Amino acid sequence: xxxxxxxxxxxxxxxxxxxxxxxxxxxxxxxxxxxxxxxxxxxxxxxxxxxxxxxxxxxxxxxxxxxxxxxxxxxxxxxxxxxxxxxxxxxxxxxxxxxxxxxxxxxxxxxxxxxxxxxxxxxxxxxxxxxxxxxxxxxxxxxxxxxxxxxxxxxxxxxxxxxxxxxxxxxxxxxxxxxxxxxxxxxxxxxxxxxxxxxxxxxxxxxxxxxxxxxxxxxxxxxxxxxxxxxxxxxxxxxxxxxxxxxxxxxxxxxxxxxxxxxxxxxxxxxxxxxxxxxxxxxxxxxxxxxxxxxxxxxxxxxxxxxxxxxxxxxxxxxxxxxxxxxxxxxxxxxxxxxxxxxxxxxxxxxxxxxxxxxxxxxxxxxxxxxxxxxxxxxxxxxxxxxxxxxxxxxxxxxxxxxxxxxxxxxxxxxxxxxxxxxxxxxxxxxxxxxxxxxxxxxxxxxxxxxxxxxxxxxxxxxxxxxxxxxxxxxxxxxxxxxxxxxxxxxxxxxxxxxxxxxxxxxxxxxxxxxxxxxxxxxxxxxxxxxxxxxxxxxxxxxxxxx
Amino acid sequence: xxxxxxxxxxxxxxxxxxxxxxxxxxxxxxxxxxxxxxxxxxxxxxxxxxxxxxxxxxxxxxxxxxxxxxxxxxxxxxxxxxxxxxxxxxxxxxxxxxxxxxxxxxxxxxxxxxxxxxxxxxxxxxxxxxxxxxxxxxxxxxxx
Numbered sequence: 001x002x003x004x005x006x007x008x009x010x011x012x013x014x015x016x017x018x019x020x021x022x023x024x025x026x027x028x029x030x031x032x033x034x035x036x037x038x039x040x041x042x043x044x045x046x047x048x049x050x051x052x053x054x055x056x057x058x059x060x061x062x063x064x065x066x067x068x069x070x071x072x073x074x075x076x077x078x079x080x081x082x083x084x085x086x087x088x089x090x091x092x093x094x095x096x097x098x099x100x101x102x103x104x105x106x107x108x109x110x111x112x113x114x115x116x117x118x119x120x121x122x123x124x125x126x127x128x129x130x131x132x133x134x135x136x137x138x139x140x141x142x143x144x145x146x147x148x149x150x151x152x153x154x155x156x157x158x159x160x161x162x163x164x165x166x167x168x169x170x171x172x173x174x175x176x177x178x179x180x181x182x183x184x185x186x187x188x189x190x191x192x193x194x195x196x197x198x199x200x201x202x203x204x205x206x207x208x209x210x211x212x213x214x215x216x217x218x219x220x221x222x223x224x225x226x227x228x229x230x231x232x233x234x235x236x237x238x239x240x241x242x243x244x245x246x247x248x249x250x251x252x253x254x255x256x257x258x259x260x261x262x263x264x265x266x267x268x269x270x271x272x273x274x275x276x277x278x279x280x281x282x283x284x285x286x287x288x289x290x291x292x293x294x295x296x297x298x299x300x301x302x303x304x305x306x307x308x309x310x311x312x313x314x315x316x317x318x319x320x321x322x323x324x325x326x327x328x329x330x331x332x333x334x335x336x337x338x339x340x341x342x343x344x345x346x347x348x349x350x351x352x353x354x355x356x357x358x359x360x361x362x363x364x365x366x367x368x369x370x371x372x373x374x375x376x377x378x379x380x381x382x383x384x385x386x387x388x389x390x391x392x393x394x395x396x397x398x399x400x401x402x403x404x405x406x407x408x409x410x411x412x413x414x415x416x417x418x419x420x421x422x423x424x425x426x427x428x429x430x431x432x433x434x435x436x437x438x439x440x441x442x443x444x445x446x447x448x449x450x451x452x453x454x455x456x457x458x459x460x461x462x463x464x465x466x467x468x469x470x471x472x473x474x475x476x477x478x479x480x481x482x483x484x485x486x487x488x489x490x491x492x493x494x495x496x497x498x499x500x501x502x503x504x505x506x507x508x509x510x511x512x513x514x515x516x517x518x519x520x521x522x523x524x525x526x527x528x529x530x531x532x533x534x535x536x537x538x539x540x541x542x543x544x545x546x547x
Numbered sequence: 548x549x550x551x552x553x554x555x556x557x558x559x560x561x562x563x564x565x566x567x568x569x570x571x572x573x574x575x576x577x578x579x580x581x582x583x584x585x586x587x588x589x590x591x592x593x594x595x596x597x598x599x600x601x602x603x604x605x606x607x608x609x610x611x612x613x614x615x616x617x618x619x620x621x622x623x624x625x626x627x628x629x630x631x632x633x634x635x636x637x638x639x640x641x642x643x644x645x646x647x648x649x650x651x652x653x654x655x656x657x658x659x660x661x662x663x664x665x666x667x668x669x670x671x672x673x674x675x676x677x678x679x680x681x682x683x684x685x686x687x688x689x690x691x
C-alpha cells in the first residue's frame with residue numbers, strides 16, 4: 001500500500017502554531033482526488049517534455065527563425081515546469097520537497113530570465129510581420145509580378161512586332177535578341193542569328209567604320225551612333241540599312257548590351273540612285289545640248305563664211321568678167337583667162353565643198369541627236385560574235401589594204417546590240433582611217449575583267465594621238481587634222497556617247513608613231529542599266545524619237 | 548601701208564584664208580602674207596625667227612582664228628603677249644565667235660582688234676590698214 005503524503009498548507013494552521021516552521025499535514029484529500037492530482041501532473045509533465053522537443057525540432061527545420069535564443073529559453077523553461085510537475089506527483093509517494101524546492105527555484109529563475117528577455121523584445125517581435133501581413137504582402141507581390149509579366153510581355157510583343165528591325169547586341173557583337181522584322185531584312189531565322197555576330201553579315205567595306213564607331217561607344221567616347229551600311233542577305237544579295245545604335249550600361253558603368261534599330265533603306269537608296277542618275281542624265285543632256293549649240297554656231301558658221309564670202313567673190317569676178325566682155329578689149333581672151341581658169345574654179349570649189357561640209361555636219365548632228373533619244377534594248381551580248389560580225393563589215397577594206405585583225409575570245413556584257421555594233425565599227429573604222437601608211441595595219445581586240453565591268457580593248461599600230469589631244473577626241477566634232485581625212489569629227493564622240501548611254505566609259509592610251517589603244521568599259525551586270533532605263537522612262541527622258 | 552610688214556595669217560580653213568587674201572589684194576595691200584593652218588605653226592615660226600636672230604618685232608601683223616587644231620588662237624595670243632620679244636606685235640582676232648566673253652578675254656590678253664566672221668571685209672581691211680599705219684607712225688620718231 002502506498003503511503004500518500006498529502007501536502008497542503010493551511011494558512012490557518014500556520015497562524016495557529018505561530019511557528020516559522022512550515023507544517024505539512026495530511027489534508028482531507030480523498031483517494032480519487034489524489035489520483036486525479038497525480039494523473040494531471042503526469043500529463044502536464046509529459047506534455048512539457050514534448051513541447052521542448054517540438055520547439056527544437058521546429059528550430060532544426062527552420063534555421064532562419066529570428067531570436068532563436070528566446071525559443072531555447074522557452075524550451076528550457078517549459079522543460080523545467082514539466083519536471084516540477086513530475087516531482088509534484090512524486091511527492092505523494094516520496095517527500096522530496098527539498099529537491100522540489102530547488103527545482104522550483106531554477107524554474108523561477110529561468111522563467112524570470114525569460115520574461116526579462118522577452119520584455120524588451122516585444123516591440124521588435126511586433127515588427128515581425130504577422131501571417132496576415134505576409135499574406136497581403138504575398139498578394140501584393142503576386143500582383144506586381146503579374147504587372148511585371150505583362151510589361152515584359154508588352155515589351156516582347158513590341159520588340160517582336162516592331163515595324164523596323166530591333167535587336168540587342170552584346171559587347172562582342174553577338175546578337176542577344178532579334179525581332180521578326182530584322183529576320184525578314186537579313187533573311188535568317190532568329191535561331192540562326194542568335195548564333196552569329198553582326199560582323200558576320202556586315203559588308204566588308206562597311207565593317208571597319210561600323211566597328212570603329214562600335215568601339216568608340218564601348219569606350220564611352222560617344223553615346224551611340226547612326227550610319228547607313230550594307231548587310232549581306234542570307235541569299236547573297238546586299239541590303240542597304242540605316243543603323244542606329246545606343247549602349248546600355250549597368251550601375252557601375254560596365255557595358256551590358258547595345259540596342260540597335262535597323263531600317264531597310266534599300267528602296268530609298270534606289271530612289272536616291274535613280275535621282276542621281278537623273279541629275280547626271282540631265283546634266284549630260286544639258287552639256288550635249290550646249291555642245292550642239294556651240295557646234296552649230298561655230299562649225300556650221302565656218303562653211304557659211306566661205307559660202308557668203310565666195311558668193312560675193314563670185315559676184316565681183318562676174319562684174320569683172322562683164323566689164324571685160326563689155327569693153328570689147330582686144331585682150332579679151334587673155335584678161336578673162338585668169339578669171340575663168342583660176343578664180344571661178346576656186347570660188348566654186350569652196351562654195352561646193354562648204355555646202356557639202358554643212359550637209360555632213362547637219363547629218364552628223366541629226367545622228368547624234370537621234371542616238372540621244374534612241375530607245376535601248378538591253379540584252380546579254382555575245383561580244384565575240386559581235387566583233388566577228390563587225391570584222392565582216394570591213395572585210396573588203398581588210399582584204400584590199402592587207403589589214404590584220406586579231407580577235408581574242410571575249411566575255412559577254414550587257415548592252416544594246418545595235419549601239420555596240422556601231423561603237424566597235426567606229427573604233428575599227430577609226431583605226432583604218434588613221435593608219436600609218438608605211439606599215440601594215442594590225443588591229444587586236446582583247447578583254448580584261450574588272451570589278452563591275454569588262455574592259456574591251458581595240459589596239460592598233462596607227463599614227464597615234466598626241467597626249468595633249470587625247471581627252472578632246474571624244475568631244476563632239478573635235479578633229480585634229482581637218483583636211484587630212486574625210487572624217488566629220490563625230491566617230492569618237494558617238495563612241496563616247498554610246499558608252500555613256502550604256503553605263504560604261506571609254507578611254508584612250510596612245511603614243512604618236514606607235515599606235516592607240518581604245519579601252520571600252522561595258523557593264524557585266526544588268527542592274528545599273530536597268531535602273532537607268534527605268535529612271536529615264538519614269539522621267540519621260542527616253543521617249544522614242546519623233547524625228 | 549608699210550611694205551616691210553609681214554602679215555601672218557593663221558586659220559585652219561583654207562577657204563577663209565583665201566577670202567582674206569583676196570580682200571587684202573583687192574584693197575591693194577601688197578604686203579607679204581605667210582599662211583598657217585594651226586596655232587603651233589605660228590609659234591614655231593616666231594620661235595625660229597627668234598633663234599636665228601631674224602626677228603624684227605615691228606615687222607609683223609598677226610591675224611588669228613580662235614578655233615584651230617593643236618593650239619588655239621587664244622593660246623597663241625597669250626603666248627605672244629607673254630613673250631617680251633613678241634608682245635609688241637599687233638594681233639587681230641578674226642573668228643566665228645562673237646561671244647562677248649571670248650571677245651573680252653581676247654581684249655584682256657591684249658589683242659589689238661577683234662573681227663567676227665562672216666567678215667565685213669571693209670572693217671577687216673580698215674583694221675589691217677590702221678594697224679599697219681600705226682606701226683609706221685610709231686616707227687618715224689625711232690627712225691628720226
